[in-house]
Amino acid sequence: MASEGEKMAVDILIIGAGGVGSVVAHKCAQASLNGAFGHITLASRTESRCRKIAESIRQRYGVEISTAKVDADNVPELCQLIRTVKPFMVLNIALPYQDLHIMDACLECGVHYLDTANYEPPETAHFEYSWQWAYQDRFREHGLCALLGSGFDPGVTNVFAAWVMKHELDEVHVLDIIDCNAGSNGQAFATNFNPEINIREVSARGRYWERGEWVQTEPLSWSMTYDFPSGIGPKKCYLMYHEELECLALHLKGLKRARFWMTFSDSYLNHLAILKDVGMTRIDPVEYKGQKIVPIQFLASLLPDPASLGPLTRGKTCIGNVMRGVKDGKEKTVYIYNVCVHEDCYKEIGSQAISYTTGVPAMVGAKMLCDGTWLKPGVWNMEQNDPDPFLKDLAQYGLPWQCEDVTGKVQV
16 A cells, blocks of 8 residues: 555556567566556457466566457447556557557547557558647547657657757757667568568658758668667668657757668668569558458568567667757757667567667656656647656666767768
């Protein structure tokens, strides 16, 4: 029992039991030992996955969590589960196609909401925040909070930007978010998170923000080489569109250009090009022997489950922001980043670093709501909150970060 004046830990519901969902559940259980959360329920379309994660959590931490089966596309079914569990908030770690269904259920049941990626309609490889921002008035009127994009990118990259604006720059003129996976899993072709989402994202046209306008590029047609820290060294990076650019372009003072870059191996790109050429990355249904199938979904079913890649993956990830602007009237450039080691993630909770770097921030974002630090009615992006308590907890729970003055040393 909590003593008088001590705040009771609140119960939470996690929806999604893939690679990232497993990390979120493990880290929430870990944080519950420090009083961050009350009882945890993990739900998925496939409850057997939830039970496997629950057993791992019991063995590692001695924490008992509940499991449930739910179809996240079915709002009445979601509502039934939420009313049964009675959580303070829902952590949506399901597919981005399901964001709006889960937001609707949270509104109907009166619980707070968090996700790691913005909504994307299943039939179109197009993602933007407008669909979720449209919920602003409804969440505010219900006194509920929806925190969007509490992963790493988006998520930590947004908070990095807010921290730099608070502590290092008066104005930011140029933002380059650079995501490097310097690890290897030994597979001919595999994705480190949901294959369907990954391939849709990578195959889409690039887009960046330049002086108040969006500029489009052909998929993966722009590249540059960046010299990463921590012994990773130079890697080729490709310009892509990533969702945090949309909200950061609105919220960063003085921003003139914002871009997102990601590294890919030659093997990955060669396989992707061939698959695209033969139609396997199509997202529209085709008829095969009297049945409608979506080629990219069929392809995803053939590829390794990202949750199975933990023991196979070696190396490091490095994700961060290069931000150029002005401090006290003088030009200044900073690089704020995290380096994560795949083997360390697997040793801790049986995950590879891509899932780990997404799952830890989801837990920290949930903690910010559950303890009231970021809790406020409405729909919010990560950079609209105080970055300091989030980044303090991020380092405490497994993702240390650093910020370096690289003025005159780095050119992107």
